[in-house]
Amino acid sequence: MISEHSTHWLGFPVQLFDAARSEEGVTDYSGTIHRLALDWDATVDFPTLFSRFLDNPASAQAPAIIIGQYHGDDPEKTSEEAVQLLVSARGRLPNLRGIFIGEMISEENEISWINQSDISPLLAAYPNLEHLRLRGAQGLGLGGRLSHGLLKSLTIESGGLPPDLIHEVAASRLPALEHLELWLGTPSYGGDATVEDIKPFLQRGLFPRLRHLGLRDSAMVDEIAAALAGAPILEQLEMLDLSMGTLSDEGGRALLNNPALRRLKNLDLHYHFLSEEMMAQLKSAFPGANLDDPQDDEGPDDRYVSVSE
Numbered sequence: 134m135i136s137e138h139s140t141h142w143l144g145f146p147v148q149l150f151d152a153a154r155s156e157e158g159v160t161d162y163s164g165t166i167h168r169l170a171l172d173w174d175a176t177v178d179f180p181t182l183f184s185r186f187l188d189n190p191a192s193a194q195a196p197a198i199i200i201g202q203y204h205g206d207d208p209e210k211t212s213e214e215a216v217q218l219l220v221s222a223r224g225r226l227p228n229l230r231g232i233f234i235g236e237m238i239s240e241e242n243e244i245s246w247i248n249q250s251d252i253s254p255l256l257a258a259y260p261n262l263e264h265l266r267l268r269g270a271q272g273l274g275l276g277g278r279l280s281h282g283l284l285k286s287l288t289i290e291s292g293g294l295p296p297d298l299i300h301e302v303a304a305s306r307l308p309a310l311e312h313l314e315l316w317l318g319t320p321s322y323g324g325d326a327t328v329e330d331i332k333p334f335l336q337r338g339l340f341p342r343l344r345h346l347g348l349r350d351s352a353m354v355d356e357i358a359a360a361l362a363g364a365p366i367l368e369q370l371e372m373l374d375l376s377m378g379t380l381s382d383e384g385g386r387a388l389l390n391n392p393a394l395r396r397l398k399n400l401d402l403h404y405h406f407l408s409e410e411m412m413a414q415l416k417s418a419f420p421g422a423n424l425d426d427p428q429d430d431e432g433p434d435d436r437y438v439s440v441s442e
Contacts, residue, residue, distance in 0.1 A: 134239035135440060142166055143197055143231050143264060150186055163194035168236060170201025179203045183218045187225055197231030197264065202241050211272055213250035223258040230261065235268035243442045245292035245322040249273035256281045270294050270323060278304035286312035292441040293324030303333040310340040314347035314374065319441050328356045337365035347374035350438045354378035358387040367393040373400050376423070377439035380405040381430065389418055404439045406430040
């Protein structure tokens, strides 16, 4: 589960926007990313909170914005209203380069209960957007596929990423994309994709500038490790992230037997179910690999991804 709010993003500190104090004026818009979020007992609705954020003309300097709990005491509410508010405010947020929607911790809403919506209008509204981060896959849509000339990073965090969403990402036209991160999750929470669904990301040329590929939080990471054998994408990657999943010695052996991985600058495998012997072998083969947070392995039925519910 995710138990703490983001304290930094895109190199900026993150601060909760305080609606109760907004009339006093918020002066630091350019050096801080504000998180807009409602409490369960909020005395204002989300449109009012968003309006107060924009009240200060200095909000035009905001480099990014984080949308947290947007539903107040109605957990069934989707992100559609927040998306529409952002689209309507495009002329007032000319410097916005990053948007993160759904930044909620498990105490507020489990990741698989977050109700998203079609977020594709954001890309049309913000042609200079560089970073898009989404948490929660329920109801999430990408308009069939995303198309944007400047987007550098796309992150979708979920406890289970449906195949249809994976196909929408693979169909997207994102020529500037450098960082792609998908939390695949488990079938129990909607992540019933197979390795066949992620194979397009293992080909070269889908996103020509891609340098960082994250296929994280996956219950099929052993199969992904095997599918990486001979994968053309490894010719262009600098960073491969297979962390937070159920990686076992089977997947570890597939990684050891893949010489193309040795050219990577970074290999992230943290949170795994590898034996001590396998960890030692991987550390020898990939000295810079992150093998932190090993989990006790009592067998396949007792392996769980890091974030699912």
